[in-house]
Structure formats: structure tokens, C-alpha cells
Amino acid sequence: MVRLCESWFGSIRIALTLFGFRQSVYSVRTSAPFSCSLTQFSPGISTSETVCNNARIPSAFMSNLSSMSSAPHTKARCPLYPGSDTRRFPVLDDKLKWEIKWAEYKPVNYTAPSVLKKPVWADPDIGSFSPRFNALDGLVDRRSHVATYKVEQGKPINPCGRTGLTGRGLLGRWGPNHAADPIVTRWKRDSNGQQVLNKSSKLPVLQFVSIKRKDCGEWAIPGGMVDPGELVSLTLQREFSEEALNTLKMSSMEKAKLSERIARLFSSEGLQVYKGYVDDPRNTDNSWMETVAVNFHDEKGDSVSGLPLQAGDDAGQVSWVDIDSALKLYASHSEFLKVTAKERRAHW
Incomplete structure (x- = not known):
């Protein structure tokens, strides 16, 4: 299940021109929260489509819209972690995906001191609290726009692959920020x-x-x-x-x-x-x-x-x-x- 729209007040439209559609936009105007869901091969729908307030967008567009997020991440594997002297465990393209077995993978664990000080915008460490991953956890949205992500040993797993670093680095939230x-x-x-x-x-x-x-x-x-x-x-x-x-x-x-x-x-x-x-x-x-x-x-x-x-x-x-x-x-x-x-x- 992929969430591709958010809560809005006002009007929003979604780009189509880049992906081969001559008429460029899909529009919706809302005065209440606007939500979308991805429905695959649902009864009455011949192909995978996104259903938004009873309107449909072809799945070909949706896959193109998300193409940037499915490409191998490169900046997320930069050798030196920003703002620190910590170096990532090197990850080559052919070892990026979690599906590829790699017994030699030994990522470095790092969480920035500014995060460990427990500011209001940061989660506590895993073990001292039990967040509801892949869900709206109180006011904190722990759902991903990309996919339902895996949780292993109580910690969420990056859905786009290995980065050479575990922990939170400079980010406050476990999972999506x-x-x-x-x-x-x-x-x-x-x-x-x-x-x-x-x-x-x-x-x-x-x-x-x-x-x-x-x-x-x-x-x-x-x-x-x-x-x-x-x-x-x-x-x-x-x-x-x-x-x-x-x-x-x-x-x-x-x-x-x-x-x-x-x-x-x-x-x-x-x-x-x-x-x-x-x-x-x-x-x-x-x-x-x-x-x-x-x-x-x-x-x-x-x-x-x-x-x-x-x-x-x-x-x-x-x-x-x-x-x-x-x-x-x-x-x-x-x-x-x-x-x-x-x-x-x-x-x-």
C-alpha cells in the first residue's frame, strides 16, 4: 500500500506532463482532508489504478512519479557522514538491496550527539519506548510514502536499501522523517x-x-x-x-x-x-x-x-x-x- 497524497486545505494538482500525458494535470479541490490509496487489480478496475475521492489515475503515471524514490540512492551512501568524522561501511550498487545476501556487511552505528540529548523533535532510543511503526503513532506519522517497511529487532529498515550506517545519524525519528x-x-x-x-x-x-x-x-x-x-x-x-x-x-x-x-x-x-x-x-x-x-x-x-x-x-x-x-x-x-x-x- 503506497500513500501518494496528503492532507490539504486548498487546491492541489499532480504533474503528468513529464510522464507522457499531453493534458498535464489531475486536479482536485478540497475543503477537508484529501486522501488517496493505491488499489491493485481491484474488482471493476482493469489495471492497477490510484483511487482518489472516486477519481482514478493510471498506474503508469504513479510508477513514473515514484521513479526517483526507486532509483539506487547515492548521496545516502556518501563515505563521510555529514557533521561528523564517522565513515560509512562501503556499499556498492550490487550490494544495495536487502534481498541480496551479504554476510560481510558490517555497518557502522552512529547517532549524533544532538539527537542523543533527546530534544523534543527526536525519539528516545529503541528499548526505552515502543513506537507504532507503519502507523500514525499519536501525532507522529510513522507511515512511509514509499512502502510498508520491515522492522527487525525493533528497528525499522530503510526500504531503499543499505547505507553503510545504522542508528539515526542526524535524524530525529526512527523510520521515515x-x-x-x-x-x-x-x-x-x-x-x-x-x-x-x-x-x-x-x-x-x-x-x-x-x-x-x-x-x-x-x-x-x-x-x-x-x-x-x-x-x-x-x-x-x-x-x-x-x-x-x-x-x-x-x-x-x-x-x-x-x-x-x-x-x-x-x-x-x-x-x-x-x-x-x-x-x-x-x-x-x-x-x-x-x-x-x-x-x-x-x-x-x-x-x-x-x-x-x-x-x-x-x-x-x-x-x-x-x-x-x-x-x-x-x-x-x-x-x-x-x-x-x-x-x-x-x-x-
């Missing part, structure tokens, strides 16, 4: 307000709000962890406001001035470009990142385009950046932008 990535875009325009076309592709150039992460120095899409019990739609707006506009340091009056324009953008129809496993350097055999990436597009340039960007929270810098295939970004973020550009019929 859920995040949300808001991709805020606009058209690049010249001094006359006309869209700028790429000289090679002759397609209009999209720009997105990018931050430079303090922890690793890489440029990335703004984003962060979904708080327990929080709707993903609210996480998207909160993380963008904190990291790209520095609202945490604003006065109440300053926040009020921004609120209308921010609310207008995030209440517009969002384009879900990805939902699933993230190839993240923080991943371990027992803890991993998953995300929902949603594009919010400022078509007319009258909502966030004119706002003064200011880095805040986990961001060191923030800027509007041209979307291009040459971009080198954190984790799987380049793939998210590729889907966004294709869906918007923009240059890539």
Missing part, C-alpha cells in the same frame, strides 16, 4: 516585463527561490520537517516564510504586512511534483528522509516576486535562481525542479 519542500517560482522577465527566453531551447526561463543551507553550504529548495499533527500544506508555507523571508525575526506588524501576499500564493493551486523517499546524505539503515515537494507559481509576479528575500532559520543566503539542468543542488532537489520546469513548459 517527513519533510515538505515548497518550490516557489516566477517567470524571469526583462526590464520591459516580458518573459525571457533561453537562447538554446527558446523556452521561457523559470526562477525559483533558493537558499544556501548553513549545515552543508549547498544551495537547495527551502523546506523543513513536518511537525507532529501538522498539515503538510501549513508546513510548506511556514518553512518558506521562515527560511526565505526570515519571519522568525519580524515584528507582528511586519508579519501582518506580508501575510496577505503569502497567503494568496499558498492558497493558489499547488502542483505536487514529488512525494516519496529522498536520497539524502543524512539517511541511515534505520532512519531516512521522505518529502512532499509542491510548486507554487507566481504567474503574474504580483505575490512574492516583489518581496525582499531575507535568509532566516537554517538558511545562510537566499536568492531567485534561474532553473537550468546545470544546477547542482542538495539531495534530490534538481529532480524536483526538472519536473516543475517540464510541467510549466519552461526551459530545462
